[in-house]
Amino acid sequence: MEKQQYAADTDSATESRAADLTVKPKFIRTITLFMAVALNFGQIVGAGIFVSPKGVLMFTGSSGLSLIVWTLCGLVAMASAVCYAELATMLKESGGEWAYIRRGIGGGPAFVASLLTVTLGSGAFALVAIISAEYMVSPFLDDCSKPPYLVKMLAIALMILIFYINTSTNLVQKIVKVTLVVKVITMLAIVLGAFYWMAKEGTSKLTQPFQGTTTNGWNVAVAFYSGLFAYMGWDNVTNLTEEVKNYKRNIPLSIIISVSMVTALYVLINISYYAVIGPDRVLSSNVVVLEWGRALFGEWGVLLSFFVSLSALGAGFSGLYGMTRQMCCVAREGHTIQLLAMVDVKESIPVIAMVNQTILAIIFCLVGEGIVAMLNFLSFVGGFVKVMAMFSLVKLKLQKHNDNEERFRVPLILPILMTLVYVYLAVVPIINNPNWYHLYGILLAVIFFVIYIVFIKFNSRVSCFDRVTLFVQRLMGVAVIDKFM
Template identity: 90%
Template sequence: MEKQQHAADAASATESHIADLTVKPKFIRTITLFMAVALNFGQIVGAGIFISPKGVLMFTGSPGLSLIVWTLCGLVAMASAVCYAELATMLKESGGEWTYIRRGIGGAPAFVAGLLTVTLGSGGFALVAIVASEYLLSPFLDCSKPPYLVKMLAIALVIFTFYINTSTKLVQKIVKVTLVVKVLTMLSIVVGGFYWMAKEGTSELAQPFKETTTNGWEVAVAFYSGLFAYVGWDNVMNLTEEVKNYKRNIPLSIIISVSMVTALYVLINISYYAVIGPDRVIASDVVVLEWGKVLFGEWGIIFSFLVSLSALGAGLSGLYALTRQMCCLAREGHTIQLLAMVDVKQSIPVIAMANQTILAIIFCIVGEGIIAMLNFLAFVGGFVKVMAMVSLVKLKLQKHNDNEERFRVPLPLPILMTLVYVYLAVVPIINNPNWYHLYGVLLILIFFVLYVVFIKFKSRVSCFDGVTLFVQRLLGVAVIDKFM
């Protein structure tokens, strides 16, 4: 009798567990204005400012033009971000660019853009891990670092970042801490540079426009490098359903974060040029470490660890938002349902997080050089931005949700930004075709074929159904539902 009762209790508990998993959880609105700023600032300031001075300066030819490019890149990022802010407050859904393109111009371009974005996001995640590895190893290996050692450490950092992201409270606390570290680090570089100029003069900046390039495609590639340093301005737009008072906090957070970053970037580059000079900026793969050695001697080594922490913070912020975007794709049937599942207690997208972590590890293994990876990310990402801006133009012309209160931008702005991103995507292809352009086009074609096969014709892989049910029961996950 007792055995029968025990079996009945066990069966009842199992049924209750499965029943709980049939209830669709929702994202929880936990992101305040400060946290939104931290996520945006934290994602923007990671690897770019410590790599891109080299790329921007190489292609502009002079410190003067490079500073103009840095400023213009900040203005492009701000203009793009406020356009996205209107889309976020208009459509009210998480998912970022994928959501905007799907609602604006249709399923096929959205599918391609969504997969491109999550692929690029994993590439960016891998890139900041590689940069963190480079900076961690630099104090111990003054000569060239073995590539396998850099990759191994980068993979370890990717896995560590995944672990931290399995707790929403933990990752939000660490993102806030890294924000403080980043701001203090950047301010110390600015103050140190101006101290040096007051003491030693500004001889390195005496002829700021000497050897300036007149080649249009080189300026476009310089913009690629500069814009990479601003990647992440749209981070919080992936989290619309988790932001408190999103109609106010999303626009305000991007205006605060992008303005801060633009001002600091320009001042930091002035500091680099004044202290170590343009030639050493181009020659060095660890610019801020060279700067620290000149200004602080042996104590300059501390900047290596600060940069690594900054890159790690960018990885944390990026993975936090990227996995939510992947969830939204799967929620609407644009990827396998398994990726739309979150932990039923905390609404953490653990499956999507594991997927992005695996992709990042693959990028760490096969990536061929930081500058080459940067160019690939910027080239393909430009086409996604074009589609998102076209979506905003179309939705505004259709007066979508026009009667609702929301953040708005004038119609000419997204039209202008469409032309800017078309220029940035097309001009380098015409003037200097490269292997990463071909890879980008092939990737777009592959994703389009996948859309036709699996979305248009609704082909199914039946074995996934059993796998999905098994994982659901094993991990206690369920498909995320919309907040509205």
């Protein structure tokens, strides 16, 4: 009798557990305007402004042209961001570029774009972790005395920590807000520090700003790669449309606020670098802020390394938060394995997608060589995806998609212009100076398209995945996310 009762209780518990996992959880609208600004600002301002100045200056040849490039990159980011704001409010679903390209062009290009974006996000996650680790160890060890793989091992540990914290929505949102304050204070300190330096030491390093300016237009296009990487993340909040409160108002407003703030601060910070340490030292250092801090504050300047490291970590938190939502939305439409569409049934956190993104980032960290090379690869891949997204907006506007609904709108000429800009940025460097990262980016796109044809177009299935999916679902208590619409 006791055995029968135990068996009945076990069956009941199993059925109850299965019932829990058959429900379709939805993303929860918890993101306010301030949080949207924090996520966008936090993703943009990570490692880029502390690394990209070297790449921009290297290819422009002068501080004057580099400042023009930084300003133009900000304008490109703003124009692109408001285009994405219209797409987000037009289509009303999370998933960012994948959702936009799927509606505008079709499933195949959207699938390729989504996997390229996952690659881009993983690489960017790895890069901010590497830069954070670099700034952590630089005050204590110079380049010659660093043990092999010390920075990479520390970066991997930081990525695992970011993953763990992202498993709690409340905790990660609090950390993103705190790091936003740290970022703004650090950037303002760098800007104000330059005024103090110039009042005390003069502006001799800012004379002849256009001396050495490149006459090669192709090099300027490559300089844009480095600059645009520092603005990468302006679309972060558009991955989270289904989680943003009053999204028709808050998405456009958060984008305009965050990108405007970033552009102004970036230009002023670069002026500060040139005024305090000069273009030559910007070119010779991988830790520009540390050089700047030592010039201004002596050995106390090493404290800036801590703030820069925290800033980079903040970008990691924001990036993983947004990117895994996009991956989750791709999977719920059947364009990747179903596991990636599964979220925790209690908090709607895409745990499986976060595991996947973290593993890919660790691989990137281990095999990637050279910050500037990784930066150029990520920018090239990102530009390729942006071409498809901007063209999608042009097509949807010409088709008058959802024209009868209230939404944020931009003039048709803007996405047309941005399509041409991203085509230029993607094609010109390949023609002028083909490199390994161009080949890898194109090869990845071809491989992803073949995968789409085989597994999505012809609906090929691997039966063992079903058993794996069920096992993981029961083990981790996850279910496939549903849509609001």
